[in-house]
Amino acid sequence: MNLNDVLRAGRAIAGVLPPTPAWSYPLLDEATGARVVVKHEHVQPTGAFKVRGGVALLAGMSAADRARGVVTYSTGNHAQSIAYACRRFGAPCRIVMPANPNPTKLAAVRALGARADCHGADLTAAQRYAEATANGMRLVGPAHEPDLIAGVGTAYIELFTAHPDLDALLVPVGGGSGAAAAGVVGAALAPGCEVIGVQSDASPAAYESWRAGEPVDAPNRTVAEGLATGSGFPLTQQLLRAHLHDFVLVSDEQLRAAQHVLLTRAHTLAEAAGAAGLAALLADPDRYAGRRVGIVVTGGNAGPAELSAVLG
Numbered sequence: 463m464n465l466n467d468v469l470r471a472g473r474a475i476a477g478v479l480p481p482t483p484a485w486s487y488p489l490l491d492e493a494t495g496a497r498v499v500v501k502h503e504h505v506q507p508t509g510a511f512k513v514r515g516g517v518a519l520l521a522g523m524s525a526a527d528r529a530r531g532v533v534t535y536s537t538g539n540h541a542q543s544i545a546y547a548c549r550r551f552g553a554p555c556r557i558v559m560p561a562n563p564n565p566t567k568l569a570a571v572r573a574l575g576a577r578a579d580c581h582g583a584d585l586t587a588a589q590r591y592a593e594a595t596a597n598g599m600r601l602v603g604p605a606h607e608p609d610l611i612a613g614v615g616t617a618y619i620e621l622f623t624a625h626p627d628l629d630a631l632l633v634p635v636g637g638g639s640g641a642a643a644a645g646v647v648g649a650a651l652a653p654g655c656e657v658i659g660v661q662s663d664a665s666p667a668a669y670e671s672w673r674a675g676e677p678v679d680a681p682n683r684t685v686a687e688g689l690a691t692g693s694g695f696p697l698t699q700q701l702l703r704a705h706l707h708d709f710v711l712v713s714d715e716q717l718r719a720a721q722h723v724l725l726t727r728a729h730t731l732a733e734a735a736g737a738a739g740l741a742a743l744l745a746d747p748d749r750y751a752g753r754r755v756g757i758v759v760t761g762g763n764a765g766p767a768e769l770s771a772v773l774g
């Protein structure tokens with residue numbers, strides 16, 4: 463996975479997904495003491511950055527493979543990405559979500575025409591069920607696919623092209639594809655920019671894996687679906703080790719507070735995972751004071767209960 467893979471993915475998605483905006487808000491600068499650039503991935507048609515990966519993956523599949531269809535497991539945004547891309551490329555799509563999914567994400571997947579089953583207590587159980595019932599469809603894991611990483615990397619080509627002078631970039635991490643891609647692109651286009659991963663301390667598997675230098679398991683209790691993984695993944699961990707300058711943890715309470723700040727100071731609706739970059743910035747103001755800091759609002763698919771919690 464290198465810059466050329468990301469550039470190729472950029473050509474594949476160019477006719478499907480327009481670039482997203484990246485700009486600043488005086489009230490956000492005031493709240494943080496930094497010069498913040500917000501990359502708005504929640505405005506994607508699926509409400510999250512992952513759709514870039516789904517479109518890149520489907521674009522690269524043969525007609526025969528598309529006809530057999532794609533099956534995946536997800537808490538929601540990866541599911542929407544694959545469902546959107548399958549519809550766009552005419553491929554059958556099946557999604558396994560863990561039981562009790564975010565209802566907004568489940569409804570969105572079904573509205574995209576995918577068959578969605580809710581099965582298993584967590585993502586690992588959903589994965590096993592998807593594997594056991596794939597029936598010849600291509601099984602696509604959220605963190606094992608180079609095409610998905612290359613696809614999501616296109617967000618960082620856009621960001622670093624428009625803002626080549628960023629001092630730091632704070633990227634939410636779940637399985638690690640987004641941050642791995644940010645690291646690859648940042649190293650090539652903006653080597654002076656520190657790329658920093660952010661995860662919830664309630665689900666720190668990627669963080670612990672990065673520190674340990676090998677994939678490890680960790681408790682998985684965050685309310686932020688996009689950050690909820692219980693293990694590190696070899697492919698993304700290898701890239702994170704090569705390219706991430708630092709990795710920090712925030713609490714779920716800090717995610718909620720950052721969602722509120724985005725809503726009130728940047729009229730931006732982020733789901734909890736999408737506010738992780740700002741949460742890390744607010745948690746460590748001295749580190750970023752006066753610096754140019756990019757934050758990626760990775761998604762905006764907050765469910766009804768989550769919306770009440772942010773406003774309450």
Ligand SMILES: *Cc1c(COP(=O)(O)O)cnc(C)c1O
Nearest residue numbers: 539636637638639640688760761
């Ligand atoms: C999936 C997701 C993340 C984490 O991305 P990874 O590539 O799995 O690390 C962050 N935010 C949102 C909104 C997501 O859906």
